[in-house]
Amino acid sequence: MKYIFIINPAAGKEDSERELLNLLKERKDFDFDVYYTKSQKDATYYIRKYRKENPDGYLCFVACGGDGTVNEVINGIYGLDNVSFGIWPCGSGNDYVKYFGGADNFLSLDKLLNGQEIKVDVMTVGKMHSVNxxxxxxxxxxxxxxxxxxxxxxxxxxxxxxxxxxxxxxxxxxxxxxxxxxxxxxxxxxxxxxxxxxxxxxxxxxxxxxxxxxxxxxxxxxxxxxxxxxxxxxxxxxxxxxxxxxxxxxxxxxxxxxxxxxxxxxxxxxxxxxxxxxxxxxxxxxxxxxxxxxxxxxxxx
Structure with a gap:
């Protein structure tokens, strides 16, 4: 499995983002890429492009930001095969992860890597999607x-x-x-x-x-x-x-x-x-x- 960390630099909590980057610098035991979003909806477009250019293997796109970043990521992976999403909550709200116990449970690289994948429902409005x-x-x-x-x-x-x-x-x-x-x-x-x-x-x-x-x-x-x-x-x-x-x-x-x-x-x-x-x-x-x-x-x- 390869992890792609989608970082929204405008999300809010720089300390959480900085902590993640420091942890990634120290880790060489798993395959990952890091991408910084440049504008609204950029994460969605990037995921689609990345999967098209890398059609093989299982990918986990990790939304590093708030609920808006999560929304862009799930809209990106929706309909794709052999992909999942994770969350590193460093935004202003972080509401979706509260269902699973709160942000603190997700601000750990080891917990992410040891995580369990579950299927979740998606709400659809036209061509747009929502999980929360x-x-x-x-x-x-x-x-x-x-x-x-x-x-x-x-x-x-x-x-x-x-x-x-x-x-x-x-x-x-x-x-x-x-x-x-x-x-x-x-x-x-x-x-x-x-x-x-x-x-x-x-x-x-x-x-x-x-x-x-x-x-x-x-x-x-x-x-x-x-x-x-x-x-x-x-x-x-x-x-x-x-x-x-x-x-x-x-x-x-x-x-x-x-x-x-x-x-x-x-x-x-x-x-x-x-x-x-x-x-x-x-x-x-x-x-x-x-x-x-x-x-x-x-x-x-």
């Missing part, structure tokens, strides 16, 4: 604000998400569109606060939006929150962050939860859809789950 969370509504307002502030030194990671939440409170609490889950219309009134569609568990650095998720069960976790007054919203954010929202009876009137294989979103106006932190724009989206579509190298002792 697809969200829209309030959360997209959060991401738009987060993109503006996450490079500020004191506002990286979950702090940037918190600032995004504060900004979206004033302009993102009422959104319009129809959400159809396996043929069921979740919001006949055509309004919603937010909706998350997940295979992973976390979004925004610390928000456990999908506490019941399983990354390879063939089902997406769909959670829609209805529009609500500001004071009600403020009162439940803490429970939502801790992943208590699905089983709390006091939230049953504003939370709609389903497991699904297909979700359709229809809007009269253009809207944002966020795939692992990457925003696309449109009026009509169909999201389908592909069971165990790619291989993930889970770091192990």
């Amino acid at each position: 969370v697809i969200n829209f509504g309030f959360d997209c307002h959060v991401v738009r604000t987060m993109e503006k502030v996450k490079t500020w030194p004191i506002l990286s990671g979950k702090h940037a998400y918190t600032v995004g939440v504060a900004g979206a409170v004033f302009k993102g609490r009422k959104n319009y569109g129809r959400i159809i889950v396996d043929g069921e219309l979740l919001n006949p009134e055509g309004e919603y606060l937010l909706c998350t569609i997940a295979n992973g568990s976390y979004v925004g650095g610390s928000y456990k939006c999908a506490p019941k998720s399983v990354v390879n069960d063939g089902l997406m976790e769909v959670c829609m929150a209805r529009c609500m007054p500001l004071f009600r919203f403020i009162s439940i954010v803490g429970k939502y962050q801790k992943g208590l929202h699905l089983d709390d009876e006091t939230m049953a009137d504003v939370i709609v939860y389903r497991q699904a294989k297909k979700v359709e979103i229809i809007s009269d106006e253009e809207m944002d859809l966020c795939l692992d932190g990457e925003i696309i724009v449109g009026k009509h989206f169909i999201i389908e789950n592909e069971h165990e579509a790619i291989s993930f190298r889970e770091s192990k002792e």
